[in-house]
Amino acid sequence: MRTVLIDIIAGARPNFMKIAPIIRALDGRKVAGGLLRYRLVHTGQHYDARMSGDFFEQLGIPHPDVNLEVGSGTQAEQTAAIMIRYERLLIEARADLCLVVGDVTSTMACAITAQKLGIAVAHVEAGIRSGDWRMPEEINRMATDAVTNWFFTTSQTANDNLRRAGIGEERIFFVGNTMIDTLLLNMERLRPPAFWQDLSLEPGGYLVLTLHRPSNVDEEAHFGRLLTAVRDGTHGLPIVFPVHPRARKVLEALGINIQGLHFCDPQPYLEFNYLVRHAKAVITDSGGVTEETTVMGVPCMTLRDSTERPETVTIGTNEILGTDPDALRAALERLFSGGWKKGRIPEKWDGHTGERIVIVLEGLLPR
Template sequence: MLNITLVAGARPNFMKIAPIIHAIDRQKGLGIDIDFRLVHTGQHYDHKMSGDFFEQLNIPNPNANLEAGGGSQAEQTAAIMIGFEKELLSNKPDVVLVVGDVTSTLACSITAKKLMVPVVHVEGGIRSGDLSMPEEINRIVTDSITDHFFTTSELANENLKTSGVESHRIHFVGNTMIDTLFSQMPRFRKPEGDIYDKLYSQSYFMLTLHRPANVDEEVKLKAMMEAILEGTGSLSVVFPVHPRTAKVLKNLGIENDRLHYVEPLSYLEFNYLVKHSKGVITDSGGITEEASVMNVPCLTLRDNTERPETIELGTNELVGTDPSKLKPYLERMLSGQWKQYQQIPLWDGNTSDRIVKILLEIYAN
């Protein structure tokens, strides 16, 4: 019997965990002795940022919710570790599976290893090289204590080998978030409301911003927003506002008839809008992956990326955080002269099945 504890805490985790749950269920359906326990750390506690994902992606209610949302990063990390330690002492698995690079990933990995429980990291080995990003610290620390790595690219494999990880612990399997994208694409749905009704008859851009480098300084955020509005011509810009960004925007008072601030959208609604947009402007890594596979032009407002395959083979371009650099990219987007998606190896919708089969080979008693 193989018992796996799956950890989910923040919005991107749910997209990466869902297909793994479905792959485990498929193995159970074949009579394989495998089961999982789903632990929600509560890192994202807003319903749109958490609850909708369980419902839309057909994830069962978690076996445990650590309710560790809120507070500073240190407070949140500590709360997750305390809660997860109690969880593991009561329900000790054969292996803990963590995904991505959020606070929950780091906190649960450390807790598991201190209790002598093996840790596997889905999306291991990716690096931005930017230690000002909390996510980069999470990746480095998690990977330093991980037992087995499931990677999305050959570059991630090389990053791990360079840091001293033996090849037999590295498993190049692809991207579970793309598994979710492929399985859910037929279910994408139009958001309802007057704003969206107007959008469907015209072209529009999607915008997301939440990185500290872009949203923490009011002067810098204002300059970026002005550059985006100037460069998008007569087209609308739809901006689902991250809670972090909303606080800063409130003080700026940036208004424009073409700029639509909206509440955070569910997975199915957000990706419907991305799929039908003229292009995406973002500082999110995950969105660049989804946009690339859907062949939607994408601009990343960051100075580095841990997902270079979205630039080399996808539709993404790295613009940087200087607003003055944005205009020529948007001109190309508006003219329709943008590169097309080329197939990224193993981003084929079957990653989760590969992961579960490997786990059975390694850990099944």
């Protein structure tokens, strides 16, 4: 039988930790005589050392076979550039399957492009929904799943979402969470950032803050109130804030200086998760961070009105607070009084998701 070529698409920082276990599993099966091969396609949606470059080295991801180098731009500009350049690649060197992960612009753009050329699409992290159409990621999820052939899911909730959309059971594969594969594999490799000693940080003696969504950071006065609420509620503990480029622009305009709030650049994978693992709590508006805190048993407060990962709330350590600074103050009071809930790890978040995905693909693709 002939070998089968899978395009693995990565475009932004969250993608790299999700593709690493799949690549590792494919490499292992190749050594054992498997027929699946892959071509790693980096769209270039994010590409600088802080936002993506470190991930290749730290997570053992091979350098991309192809970099589309689309660069920055509006969502429409990025989508168009990715589709044009990926289409050109597929016409010149066709793949048998386009495998996309997550919900970034690259995921949607490459899935649509492949499907229009008659190439099957597999979506890892399919079926998750926040119900909030104001989030670009929600549009990406819905558009991607609309053109997907095979759906790899992280939870029973995602399975239910797909069933309600009319997807047949034979196309849904509940495999678990590849991001957790990466976390568990690297747990003992996590290492403190360079500023750990300079800030006199101690396990359980600081909080981690990550904010980047427009609803939290774009309006200066609201952003300032959130930061003040963090300061007021953390009992003088240091707050480490790896600053996303979007938030940095607003911070510079605010000229804010809050004692105990320490700004730093976005951290590489191993350093960031070391900070999370040893924090008293995490305050975030990220989806992926809530999954990592759930597995590490770290209290997590999400400053959003909805989540596409409800299992982190119903099973894990996460709570959805909305964007009201007063709600954050109340949650911090509960944290410091010892009233935060204990979480559990969701089903199949066990470190073997990448292997399960490859086993399924081996059963599907050679046919």
